[in-house]
Amino acid sequence: MPLEDYTIVIGLEVHAELMTETKLFCGCSTSFGSEANSQVCPVCLGLPGTLPVLNEKAVEYAVKAGLALNSDISLLSKFDRKNYFYPDLPKAYQVSQYDLPICLGGHVDFIVNGEKKVIGITRVHLEEEAGKSVHSGATITDSEFSLEDYNRCGIPLIEIVSEPDLRSPEEARIYLETLRNILRYAGVSDCKMEEGSLRCDANISLMPKGATKFGTRTEIKNMNSFRSVQRALEYEAKRHAELLDRGEKIIQETRTWDEASGVTEAMRSKEEAHDYRYFPEPDLVPIVLTNEFVNDLKDNLPEMPVAKYHRYITEYGLPEYDADLITANKDMADYFEEVIKHYKDAKVVANWLMGEFMRLVNEQEVDITEVKVKPKHLAEMFALQDKGVISSKIAKTVFEEMFNTGKDPATIVKEKGLVQITDASEIEKIVEEVIKTNPDPVAEYLSGKEKVLGFLVGQVMKLSRGKANPQMANEFLKKALDQLK
Amino acid sequence: MELINKSALELRDLLDKREVSSREIVEAYLERIEAVEPKVNSFVTLTKEQALKDADKADKMIKDKTATSLTGIPIAIKDNLCTYHVKTTCCSKIIKDFLPPYDATVITKIKEAGMPILGKTNMDEFAMGSSTETSIFGPSKNPWDLERVPGGSSGGSAAAVAAMEAPLALGSDTGGSIRQPAALTGIVGIKPTYGLVSRYGLIAFASSLDQIGPFAKNVSDAAALLTLLAGHDRRDSTSLPLEKVDYLQNLGQDIKGLRVGVPVEFFAEGIDPEVESNVKNSIKALEEFGAEIIEISLPHSEYALAAYYLVATAEASSNLARFDGVRYGHRSKEDRDSVTMFKHTRAEGFGPEVKRRIILGTYALSSGFYDAYYLKALKTRTLIKQDFDEAFKKVDVLITPTTPSPAFKFGEKNKDPLAMYLSDIFTTTANLAGIPAMSLPAGLTSEGLPVGVQIFAPALKEDIMLNTAYALEKAIGSIGFPALEV
Numbered sequence: 001m002p003l004e005d006y007t008i009v010i011g012l013e014v015h016a017e018l019m020t021e022t023k024l025f026c027g028c029s030t031s032f033g034s035e036a037n038s039q040v041c042p043v044c045l046g047l048p049g050t051l052p053v054l055n056e057k058a059v060e061y062a063v064k065a066g067l068a069l070n071s072d073i074s075l076l077s078k079f080d081r082k083n084y085f086y087p088d089l090p091k092a093y094q095v096s097q098y099d100l101p102i103c104l105g106g107h108v109d110f111i112v113n114g115e116k117k118v119i120g121i122t123r124v125h126l127e128e129e130a131g132k133s134v135h136s137g138a139t140i141t142d143s144e145f146s147l148e149d150y151n152r153c154g155i156p157l158i159e160i161v162s163e164p165d166l167r168s169p170e171e172a173r174i175y176l177e178t179l180r181n182i183l184r185y186a187g188v189s190d191c192k193m194e195e196g197s198l199r200c201d202a203n204i205s206l207m208p209k210g211a212t213k214f215g216t217r218t219e220i221k222n223m224n225s226f227r228s229v230q231r232a233l234e235y236e237a238k239r240h241a242e243l244l245d246r247g248e249k250i251i252q253e254t255r256t257w258d259e260a261s262g263v264t265e266a267m268r269s270k271e272e273a274h275d276y277r278y279f280p281e282p283d284l285v286p287i288v289l290t291n292e293f294v295n296d297l298k299d300n301l302p303e304m305p306v307a308k309y310h311r312y313i314t315e316y317g318l319p320e321y322d323a324d325l326i327t328a329n330k331d332m333a334d335y336f337e338e339v340i341k342h343y344k345d346a347k348v349v350a351n352w353l354m355g356e357f358m359r360l361v362n363e364q365e366v367d368i369t370e371v372k373v374k375p376k377h378l379a380e381m382f383a384l385q386d387k388g389v390i391s392s393k394i395a396k397t398v399f400e401e402m403f404n405t406g407k408d409p410a411t412i413v414k415e416k417g418l419v420q421i422t423d424a425s426e427i428e429k430i431v432e433e434v435i436k437t438n439p440d441p442v443a444e445y446l447s448g449k450e451k452v453l454g455f456l457v458g459q460v461m462k463l464s465r466g467k468a469n470p471q472m473a474n475e476f477l478k479k480a481l482d483q484l485k
Numbered sequence: 486m487e488l489i490n491k492s493a494l495e496l497r498d499l500l501d502k503r504e505v506s507s508r509e510i511v512e513a514y515l516e517r518i519e520a521v522e523p524k525v526n527s528f529v530t531l532t533k534e535q536a537l538k539d540a541d542k543a544d545k546m547i548k549d550k551t552a553t554s555l556t557g558i559p560i561a562i563k564d565n566l567c568t569y570h571v572k573t574t575c576c577s578k579i580i581k582d583f584l585p586p587y588d589a590t591v592i593t594k595i596k597e598a599g600m601p602i603l604g605k606t607n608m609d610e611f612a613m614g615s616s617t618e619t620s621i622f623g624p625s626k627n628p629w630d631l632e633r634v635p636g637g638s639s640g641g642s643a644a645a646v647a648a649m650e651a652p653l654a655l656g657s658d659t660g661g662s663i664r665q666p667a668a669l670t671g672i673v674g675i676k677p678t679y680g681l682v683s684r685y686g687l688i689a690f691a692s693s694l695d696q697i698g699p700f701a702k703n704v705s706d707a708a709a710l711l712t713l714l715a716g717h718d719r720r721d722s723t724s725l726p727l728e729k730v731d732y733l734q735n736l737g738q739d740i741k742g743l744r745v746g747v748p749v750e751f752f753a754e755g756i757d758p759e760v761e762s763n764v765k766n767s768i769k770a771l772e773e774f775g776a777e778i779i780e781i782s783l784p785h786s787e788y789a790l791a792a793y794y795l796v797a798t799a800e801a802s803s804n805l806a807r808f809d810g811v812r813y814g815h816r817s818k819e820d821r822d823s824v825t826m827f828k829h830t831r832a833e834g835f836g837p838e839v840k841r842r843i844i845l846g847t848y849a850l851s852s853g854f855y856d857a858y859y860l861k862a863l864k865t866r867t868l869i870k871q872d873f874d875e876a877f878k879k880v881d882v883l884i885t886p887t888t889p890s891p892a893f894k895f896g897e898k899n900k901d902p903l904a905m906y907l908s909d910i911f912t913t914t915a916n917l918a919g920i921p922a923m924s925l926p927a928g929l930t931s932e933g934l935p936v937g938v939q940i941f942a943p944a945l946k947e948d949i950m951l952n953t954a955y956a957l958e959k960a961i962g963s964i965g966f967p968a969l970e971v
Binding site: 042045046047048049050051052053054081083085086087090091092093146148275277278279282283284285 | 803812824
C-alpha cells in the first residue's frame with residue numbers, strides 16, 4: 001500500500017552542547033576550532049587518579065533548557081557512568097544521567113501546515129561530550145590510522161529525548177528547528193549543526209493507518225543538517241513501507257545516513273547493541289537543587305518564541321505571518337527589537353527585514369549576528385525615507401552600501417550624491433526632456449493608452465539616475481502630458 | 486645515635502633542637518634501605534637525590550622557622566599515588582612507565598610540609614590483593630619472617646615502616662589494604678572516614694571505598710600524619726568540607742567510662758586462637774583503664790565480604806577501563822584496529838587477579854544480572870551501615886581482630902582467590918560503611934608474628950578512635966621491631 005496509508009511514528013534524541021565557558025568537569029575552555037588537543041588537562045583526558053568537579057553553570061543551563069521546554073525540574077538528580085570502549089572516550093565511560101535525569105517531561109509546540117502540534121518531551125539529561133576521531137582516509141574502514149582530538153571531550157551536553165509523537169519527516173525537521181530556536185532563545189546553546197553543537201538521532205517506525213501498536217523501529221544516526229534529517233527520514237519511511245508491502249519484517253537496528261548517496265545503511269543490530277552497564281558515578285555527589293534556585297531561573301528566563309510571537313502581534317500590530325517569520329530566528333528577533341527602539345513603524349521594519357535584509361543575508365551567506373548594518377542606522381535610513389531625502393528605490397541602493405560597508409545612511413547619501421531631487425524646476429526640466437525624446441509613447445498616451453504613463457515615469461527616474469522624487473515625477477509628467485491633449 | 490629506631494615525632498623534636506639535620510635523617514634511612522632492601526623489597530622506585538634535596542630544603546625551613554609538625558621527616562609512598570614526574574605504576578605492566586604530570590593532593594601536602602619522599606612502595610597490582618604477590622615487581626617480604634607475606638595491598642609501605650626503611654608511609658585502603666598489612670607487620674595503620682582525605686591523584690580501584698591513610702610506628706606518629714593529610718579538597722567532590730582537626734591534641738585523655746563494643750560476629754569460628762587471645766588481652770587492658778566493655782551484634786557482617794567484592798569489582802571494572810593503550814601506558818603491537826588494540830593491550834597489560842576482578846565486576850553490572858548482584862550489594866551495604874548506626878547508639882568504639890590469622894606464607898593463598906579474599910573478612914565493613922578504622926599491634930604470637938587489633942569509630946570520630954588506640958598502645962607496650970639480620 002502507498003506510504004500515505006501508513007502512520008509514520010518518529011521520535012528524536014537531540015544532543016545540544018551547552019555554551020558554558022569551561023567544560024563540565026574541569027576548567028578547560030570549550031571554544032570551537034582551536035588547535036587539536038590544545039584545550040585539554042589531566043581531568044578531561046581521564047588520566048589515572050584524576051577526579052571530576054561539576055561545573056555549576058552547566059547545571060544552570062540544563063535547568064534553563066528544561067524550563068524552556070516546560071519540563072519538571074528534578075530537585076534531586078545524579079550522574080551515572082555509561083561504559084563503552086572507544087578511542088575518543090578517554091575514561092572508557094561517559095558520565096551521563098541514567099535513572100534520575102535533571103529534567104522530566106515537557107513539550108514543544110509548533111504549527112505545521114496550519115495545524116498546531118504538541119510534541120512531548122520524555123526527559124532532558126546532562127552528560128559530557130566525547131572527543132573526536134580524525135581518520136587518515138576518507139572513511140574509517142579505508143584509513144591507515146586515526147588521530148584523536150580531545151578538545152571537545154568534556155564539553156557539557158544535554159540530551160533531549162522526545163516522545164514518539166512526530167508523524168512525518170517534515171514534522172521532525174520543524175520540531176528540530178523549533179527546538180533549536182527554543183534553546184537559542186533560552187541562551188543555553190548556540191545549536192550549530194554544522195559545528196556539531198546540535199546533533200540528532202531519530203527513531204522511526206510505520207504502522208497501518210488506524211493501528212495503535214507501533215511497528216518495529218530503526219534508529220538513524222549521522223544526519224548533519226536539518227535538511228538531511230528530513231531526507232533521511234523520508235528515505236527510511238519509504239524503505240520501511242516497501243519492506244512491509246513485500247511482507248518482510250523490519251529488523252530492529254541502528255542505521256547510518258549517507259548524505260552523498262542519500263541512503264541509510266545498517267550499522268549494528270539489536271543483538272550487537274552495547275550493554276552500557278550504567279551504574280551511579282561514585283566520583284560525584286548527587287545534584288541537589290533548591291526551589292529558590294529553580295524559581296529564580298524561571299523568573300529570569302528570556303522570552304520564548306511563542307510568547308514573543310504573540311507579543312509582536314498585540315504590541316506591534318504585526319500580521320501573524322510577519323511575527324512568525326521574525327521570531328523563527330532569535331537573532332532576527334533581537335535585531336528587529338533593536339531597530340524598533342529607534343523607529344516606531346514596526347511593519348516598515350518587518351517588511352525591510354523580511355525583504356532586502358534577508359535577501360542580502362542569504363545572498364552573501366552571512367550570519368545575522370555578523371551583519372554590519374547597525375540597527376540604529378537602519379532606523380535612520382527609514383527616517384531619511386520619511387523625510388523624502390531618499391526614495392524607496394534609492395533606499396535599496398543605500399542599504400546595500402550599508403550592508404557592505406557598515407557606514408551610516410546619511411554619509412552614504414552624501415558621498416554618493418543620492419539625495420532625492422525634489423526641486424520642481426529640475427524635475428520639470430527632466431519631464432520636458434523625456435516627452436521630447438519619447439514621441440511614440442507620448443502619442444500612445446495621448447490617444448488614450450494611459451498605461452504607458454508607467455514607462456514614461458520610469459524614463460524620468462532613469463534620466464535622474466533614480467534620484468527624482470517618484471511622486472513628483474508622476475505628478476509633473478501627468479500634468480505636462482495633459483497639457484498636450 | 487640510631488636515628489632509624491626513633492619515631493617521627495622524636496625525630497622532629499631532635500630537628501627542632503638542631504641535634505640532627507633532615508639530611509642526616511634521610512641519609513640514615515637511605516643507608517638502611519640499601520642494607521635491607523635486597524631482603525624486604527619494599528620499594529619499587531627510590532628517589533634518593535630528590536629526597537636529599539628536599540631534606541636540605543626542610544633544614545632551611547627549620548632554620549627559617551617556617552617548619553610545621555612533620556617538616557624534615559622522610560616518608561615512603563604507595564605506588565598508586567601520583568607523584569609529579571616520578572613513575573607511578575600501580576605495580577602493573579599496563580602503566581609501568583607512567584610519569585604523572587601532576588601530584589596527588591596528599592603528595593602536594595607532603596611536599597609543602599617539607600617531608601622528603603624516599604620512594605614509591607610495592608603493592609598488589611592496582612591494589613588488588615592481600616599479600617603483594619600480584620605485583621609485577623615481585624612480592625615484598627614480611628620483615629618479621631621473610632618467608633611470609635607483609636599483607637596487602639599496601640604491603641610495601643607496611644614492610645618499609647616495619648623494616649625501619651621509613652618512619653612513615655602512605656597507603657590506600659579499599660577493603661583493608663592499610664589495616665591488614667599494618668596488622669601483619671606489627672605497625673599502626675589508619676583508614677580514615679570516607680571523604681576525610683582527598684582522593685585526587687590516587688589511582689582508583691573502587692572509588693566509593695578507597696581512602697588514603699598513614700602507616701607509622703606508633704599511634705602519635707600516625708595521628709600527626711593524619712592531621713596533615715585530612716582536609717577538604719575542591720578537586721575531590723567526595724571530600725568533606727570540614728574544619729581542620731589536630732588529632733594529636735586529643736591523645737592521652739582518660740578513657741574511663743568509654744563504651745567499647747565487642748561485636749560477636751568477629752570472634753566466630755575460623756579465627757586463629759593466638760589472634761583471639763591477643764585481641765582479648767587488648768580488650769581486658771581497656772577494661773582495666775575503666776572502659777565499659779559491651780557485647781554487641783553487627784548482624785549483617787556475614788554478607789560484608791560478598792557485598793564488598795561486588796561493589797569493589799563493579800567500580801574497578803569501570804575505573805580500569807581507561808587503560809586501553811590509546812593515550813598512555815602499554816599498547817600491544819597487535820593494534821591494527823581499535824578493538825584489536827583494546828583486547829590485546831589489556832590481555833597483555835593486566836595480571837590474572839586484576840583480570841579476574843574486572844570480569845567479576847563487568848558481570849555484576851551486566852544487564853540481566855545488575856539487580857541480582859550489584860543492586861543487591863548496594864542494599865546490603867545500606868544494611869551494614871545501619872548495623873553500625875545502631876551499634877554506635879550503644880557504644881563509642883568497636884574493637885575486633887584486624888585479620889583472622891597472622892601473616893601467612895608465600896604461595897599459601899594466592900592459588901585460591903577465595904582464601905585470599907577471606908583475609909579481608911574483618912576489614913571490608915568499615916569501607917562499606919564509610920567509617921574510620923585502624924589497626925595497631927596487640928602482641929606477638931608464640932612464633933613471633935605480630936597480631937593486629939582493630940578499632941572502629943563512628944564517621945569523623947577519628948579523635949576518639951585514636952585516643953582509644955593511644956591508651957591501648959600504652960597498656961600493651963611496644964612489640965619491638967623485627968630482628969632483620971643485616
